[in-house]
Amino acid sequence: MSKDVPVVATVEELRAYVRARRSLGERIGLVPTMGALHAGHLSLVEAARREAERVVVTIFVNPKQFGPSEDFARYPRTLAADLGSLAGVAADLAFAPSVEEIYPPGFATTVTQQGPATAGLDDRFRPSHFDGVATVVTKLLNQAQADVAVFGEKDYQQLLVIRRLARDLDIGTKIVGAPTLREADGLAMSSRNVYLSQDERARAPQLHVALSEAARRILAGDDIGKVMDEGRAALAAAGFDVDYFEARHAETLAPIARREEGPMRLLAAARLGATRLIDNMAA
Template sequence: MEIIDSIVELRHYLDSKRAERMSIGLVPTMGALHEGHAELVKESVRSCDLTACSIFVNPTQFNNPDDLLKYPKQLEKDLELLTMVGCDVVFIPSVDEMYPDQEKTITINFGQLENLLEGAFRPGHFSGVGVVVSKLLNVVQPDLAFFGQKDLQQLAVIRKLVKDLNIQSKIVSVPTVREKSGLAMSSRNLRLSEREAVVAANLYRVIDSVKTKILAGEQVLSGLTSAKVELEKIEGIELEYLDIVNSDTMSKVEELSEALNISICLAAYVGGVRLIDNLYIKQEN
């Protein structure tokens, strides 16, 4: 597996592979890799001739400086995992390499999409995501780029980015990978104690129950209300939001007939660690 930290060197390497008519897959990450990331890489390996993975903790998408400082880092373990799952090249740039003029970094406005759910609680987050993903797609120019369903709103933002900027890379969504308890795998889970991880598993249990009830005929608002009450009663969980939304626009829905793609989304703090999760309730494709 090649390890590259320079944009110029990465472009030269990938251009040589494209000259051999190799298709390229990209898996962007911020490190602290787990089985969810491994599935993204495996999907790329299955779909493309060459798989590139990036490891870059992007400072522009953190609205909370303390959250950036606490973000887990385990580069040696990350490289071992990537080697095992068949990654061909890993790009590990410095902040200066990605943002040579940090005082004048551009921003991107995604409109209403960035003001709802995650955007409402993390101002500027999706602008930071959009800028770094634009940079990575421009540098790598992959045929396919793989992202996890767990970050559902990020997925919607990136799809809008690619569509509006006429980027040729195709965005591929990979289903959320979960612990045996149902807890969605996340790099942030490393910050949970054993007890907190048990408490956090209730997040999935509750939204899965809501999905089942709504598909069985319960009204959306009724299902949401009972779920919020249940979560707020669980010691150790501080609910930030719980909504049922159009999966493409993140706008709230009250009836399943309102959109082709509908999901239940939540964010909550457990032991000071902010966790997000979602489930498709209705999915056209």
């Protein structure tokens, strides 16, 4: 029988736990989440377990990464169910702070980036998003002082933002990217998938299909610009409102027109109704 996962709500308690485990020579893995956990999140816990003896999972819906017209108020908050899921993968500790614990009265500091945070992808449609991500992740890495932190590749631009901030700010935590977990029909797992209507859910895998087809054609030598234009058009014909469907350099997110320019990542964001889906794929 799986044991209940202890929960702490303050930075002091989190640091006390980390100090105690470190005194025993154990490495600490960190998995930052906003809760509403699904199998994709649990795969991050398992990836962290391969890197460390103890795994801490943070559950915090970060208000600073939501724009004024986004879904902060209705973002699913399912702490009891999340703790049950974490018990099933033997997470060692959950850190579930309040907004006031993370951003106490008078909080006045923001971490702002250039580089991958200003690549003209998600930042073009969510201008303050990566400032909010960079700020909260910097705080969580500092609070936990973990040996390794695991983030999903589904949020690929975010992963590069976090890797860059860790390098630039001399944060000692190793940042690990874990592969995207998918439903049987290819849809990338996401907490926001619950917002899809039955019809939208049936169409949603077309985002993965479009990326897969684009990757296949590019690897076969087709013109990258033409392939991406046609993929964009196919998604629009399937009822998606496309924010972007782009071929970018996998390490810098700079636009890329020829395979010889470096490793490539295809990235997409599109809306079905009120739900915004993102996905990406190596090519």
